[in-house]
Amino acid sequence: KAGVTQTPRYLIKTRGQQVTLSCSPISGHRSVSWYQQTPGQGLQFLFEYFSETQRNKGNFPGRFSGRQFSNSRSEMNVSTLELGDSALYLCASSSTGAEQYFGPGTRLTVT
Amino acid sequence: DQQVKQNSPSLSVQEGRISILNCDYTNSMFDYFLWYKKYPAEGPTFLISISSIKDKNEDGRFTVFLNKSAKHLSLHIVPSQPGDSAVYFCAATGSARQLTFGSGTQLTVLP
Numbered sequence: 202k203a204g205v206t207q208t209p210r211y212l213i214k215t216r217g218q219q220v221t222l223s224c225s226p227i228s229g230h231r232s233v234s235w236y237q238q239t240p241g242q243g244l245q246f247l248f249e250y251f252s253e254t255q256r257n258k259g260n261f262p263g264r265f266s267g268r269q270f271s272n273s274r275s276e277m278n279v280s281t282l283e284l285g286d287s288a289l290y291l292c293a294s295s296s297t298g299a300e301q302y303f304g305p306g307t308r309l310t311v312t
Numbered sequence: 313d314q315q316v317k318q319n320s321p322s323l324s325v326q327e328g329r330i331s332i333l334n335c336d337y338t339n340s341m342f343d344y345f346l347w348y349k350k351y352p353a354e355g356p357t358f359l360i361s362i363s364s365i366k367d368k369n370e371d372g373r374f375t376v377f378l379n380k381s382a383k384h385l386s387l388h389i390v391p392s393q394p395g396d397s398a399v400y401f402c403a404a405t406g407s408a409r410q411l412t413f414g415s416g417t418q419l420t421v422l423p
Contacts, residue, residue: 205355207355232409234410234411236411243413243414243415243416244356244401244403244411244413245413246410246411246412249409249410256409257408257409257410259410289353291355291356293355293411295409299344299346299361299405299409300346300358300361301346301358301411302358303348303355303356303357303358304355305354305355306353306354306355308353
């Protein structure tokens with residue numbers, strides 16, 4: 202089975218812009234979660250989608266949003282980018298919700 | 313408020329010896345625990361997990377031990393190999409199935 206894929210792998214944006222990241226889960230996995238990794242805060246949960254519905258949300262501002270499509274692929278969007286949004290954004294998929302399998306991540310740099 | 317703590321930022325072990333990585337948690341609602349291995353600029357790779365109804369789980373060279381009364385888990389790697397050198401994260405989850413990660417331990421296995 203192919204693993205979780207994320208596109209793009211690297212992205213450079215300017216403050217104030219918006220960005221959309223994409224994730225394709227492992228085939229058959231209906232749960233997709235997003236995490237942010239920064240040197241200061243570590244790995245933090247953003248949100249989880251299951252069957253096109255947001256099931257859980259972490260403690261992030263409303264500028265961070267996501268969605269899931271009927272084929273389980275997911276996108277996350279960050280609007281009005283700030284310097285502090287520079288991070289590695291990780292997508293994980295799961296069939297059970299407990300064991301999550303991560304993609305390679307998208308490295309976002311905000312200048 | 314760190315609900316999952318890895319108090320050792322780094323650990324060095326000789327090749328062939330045992331590596332023991334430790335993790336403490338505070339939230340009694342956590343019922344499933346996982347260990348991930350991570351290389352720089354890559355997504356975490358799932359290693360092994362344990363449910364709160366067990367106290368030990370083995371998979372090849374990896375064994376995870378859970379002490380619920382002490383709210384402590386550990387990952388044993390025997391024998392350690394140079395390819396095991398990476399950052400190891402413990403993570404915990406409850407019914408919401410969002411992973412809460414520790415801050416990671418950098419394991420270096422010396423040849």
